[in-house]
Amino acid sequence: MMINSKVILxxxxxxxxxxxxxxxxxxxxxxxxxxxxxKVLPEILSTMDExxxxxxxxxxxxxxxxPKNRDFSHLPTKAKDLVNSVLKAAKPDSFDGRxxxxxxxxxxxxxxxxxxxxxxxxxxxxxxxxxxIFEDMTxxxxxxxxxxxxxNRFVFPENREAHYEALAQTGYTKARVAADNTFRNxxxxxASTMLLAPPSGREEDGPNGITRQFGSMLFNDAGKxxxxxxxxxxxxxxxxxxDRRGGTLHIWAHPFNFAExxxxxxxxxxxxxxIAQKRDQGSLTVELM
Numbered sequence: 001m002m003i004n005s006k007v008i009l010x011x012x013x014x015x016x017x018x019x020x021x022x023x024x025x026x027x028x029x030x031x032x033x034x035x036x037x038x039k040v041l042p043e044i045l046s047t048m049d050e051x052x053x054x055x056x057x058x059x060x061x062x063x064x065x066x067p068k069n070r071d072f073s074h075l076p077t078k079a080k081d082l083v084n085s086v087l088k089a090a091k092p093d094s095f096d097g098r099x100x101x102x103x104x105x106x107x108x109x110x111x112x113x114x115x116x117x118x119x120x121x122x123x124x125x126x127x128x129x130x131x132x133i134f135e136d137m138t139x140x141x142x143x144x145x146x147x148x149x150x151x152n153r154f155v156f157p158e159n160r161e162a163h164y165e166a167l168a169q170t171g172y173t174k175a176r177v178a179a180d181n182t183f184r185n186x187x188x189x190x191a192s193t194m195l196l197a198p199p200s201g202r203e204e205d206g207p208n209g210i211t212r213q214f215g216s217m218l219f220n221d222a223g224k225x226x227x228x229x230x231x232x233x234x235x236x237x238x239x240x241x242x243d244r245r246g247g248t249l250h251i252w253a254h255p256f257n258f259a260e261x262x263x264x265x266x267x268x269x270x271x272x273x274x275i276a277q278k279r280d281q282g283s284l285t286v287e288l289m
Contacts (some may be wrong), residue, residue, distance in 0.1 A: 003246035005284040007275050008201055010056040010114070010176060010215075010252045012155060013104070016094040017060040017120040018254065020086055021079070025094060028256065034094045036259040041100055044258060047269050049108045051276035056289040057104055057111055058155035058176070061118035061140035064101035064147075067092070072119060074135035076127025083119060100255075105147060112288040114153035115140045115172070123162035133166035141170060153289045155252075164207035174203075174211040174289060176252070179218075195230075197237035201250025213289060219253040219271070225263035235271055242284055 012018060015034050019025040028034060048055065062070055070087075072080045087095060104111055118139040121128065144151055152173045156162075159178040167175065180199040198217035206212035217234060221227040238249045251271075258265040279286050 003243070005242035005246045006248050006287045007242075007279075007284055008056070008213075008248060008250040008287055008289060009053070010058060010155065010250065010289055012116055012252065012254050013057045013059040013063070013097075013101070014116060014120060014254065015060075015063060015097045015100070015256055016086075016090060017063050018157075018256075020083055020095075020120050021122065021125065025086070025090065028260070029091055029094045031260070033256055033259045034091075037100065037256050038093070040259045040265060041103060041255055044255065044265070044269070045103060045107050045109075047272055048111075051272055052109060053272050053276055053286060054109050054111050054288055056114050056153060058114040058116040058153070059101060060097075060116045060120045061143045062120070063095065063097040065118075065139075065143045066098070067096055069143075071139065074132055074139070075119060075121060076125070076132065078127060079119075079121045079125055083121070105149075112153065113144065113147075113149050113151055114155060114289060115144070115151045116155050117157050118143070120157045122158045122160045123156060124160045128163075130163050130166045133163040134169055137166060137170035137172070164210050168208035168210055172210060174213055175206065176215055176250070176289060177212050179215045196234075197241045198234060198249065201248035214250065215252050216248070216250040217252075219251050219264075219268060220257050221261055221264045221267075223257075223260055225261060228261075228263045228267050231264075232267055232271075235274075239275070239278065239284075 016025040072083050075083065115137065118136045123133060152171055154167055154172045154175040156175060161177055201214050201216045203211050203213050216238060221231055242249055258268060275286065278284050
């Protein structure tokens with residue numbers, strides 16, 4: 001009997017929006033990360049085109065909305081004031097990613113665009129309720145429609161799950177959630193992410209009829225290149241586990257991390273090639289969320 005094995009690759013496509021409620025974007029801006037991403041992303045996309053490797057790009061709506069059209073009036077006052085102050089202080093290319101978005105949807109490979117919300121304000125942020133999320137998702141859908149995109153897949157900002165009702169009300173049917181964590185001790189959990197095979201990217205029924213799809217592993221070296229061999233080892237363990245037992249290996253990543261670490265970028269490109277080779281040999285499939 002043939003083992004059913006599949007790999008899913010998804011991206012949190014966000015540039016500075018991923019850190020809009022903290023100040024980590026400032027360091028990345030000073031280090032030229034968002035500017036460098038304009039050179040790194042075409043290399044990643046070219047590799048994915050060459051190996052016909054599709055992915056799901058969970059994109060922040062405000063990132064590809066025209067800056068003059070951005071509207072955060074629906075956010076609670078604290079969140080709205082914070083977002084507006086960040087945009088006033090930041091360089092344009094730290095938060096304006098329409099060019100990056102267009103490079104993805106213009107690729108030869110048929111990628112899937114998912115939502116990462118409009119504002120990337122976490123769903124558990126102070127004052128956020130179902131009405132706020134409904135408006136946030138409605139804004140994302142409106143901007144996406146301008147590109148003839150109608151998303152029904154979702155990734156929670158900062159993996160903070162809440163307000164499934166608003167997601168269902170705005171047309172979403174599946175959401176990626178954080179990887180299964182069977183370790184109560186955080187230090188054991190961190191060790192497991194470096195030493196053990198990643199958990200399966202299984203699916204389960206979630207609230208309001210939305211499917212929860214678990215991630216397996218974050219592809220990131222935290223800016224420390226000495227961790228890349230451990231990351232490579234974990235991917236290898238995950239693929240070997242698919243060979244033995246089948247299931248789903250769901251890898252997710254942040255594209256700007258590849259602009260922070262050449263070693264991470266090289267490892268990711270090698271990972272794409274390895275998975276594509278196994279796909280072409282018939283041992284697994286590459287699928288979208």
